[in-house]
Amino acid sequence: MSQPIEPRPIAAAPRQTMEERYGVRPPRHRTLTLGAVAGAAAVALGWLLWVAWIHATPDVRGELRSFSVVSEHQVDLVIDIQRTQGASVLCMVKAQASDHVIVAEDEIEVPLGEAGNLVFEATIETEREATSVTVTDCRYEALRSWRLG
Known part of the structure; x- marks a missing residue:
């Protein structure tokens, strides 16, 4: 039989x-690095909270109260x-239509008036009969840069 191998010590x-x-x-x-990272994180968090x-x-909000289809094009x-x-307000x-195609897109201008809540009535022309209407955005007229074109 073979002899058992004895373990040798490793160097x-x-x-x-x-x-x-x-x-x-x-x-x-290390302290300076941690301080810089913590400072940058605090600035980023502050900016995020400010933007939120x-x-x-x-400053201005617009919400659709109601709409009624007057005719096929109004x-x-x-x-x-x-x-x-x-200040005057522009609402988009x-x-x-029933097939979700946009049949009208218009800017409605609300004239100067007192600050606070108001109800504004408007009429828009459509290419064909509309089944839904949405107010997508309202801004002060001085901020026209939000528009494309």
């Missing part, structure tokens, strides 16, 4: 600590508008 490599192997960074560098607040509380609508200033309105 022991000298043990090194992590500091001996890789060196130690001065703690000041601005978009959650617009729709009357009533818009509830809330504005914080008395879209009308769709």
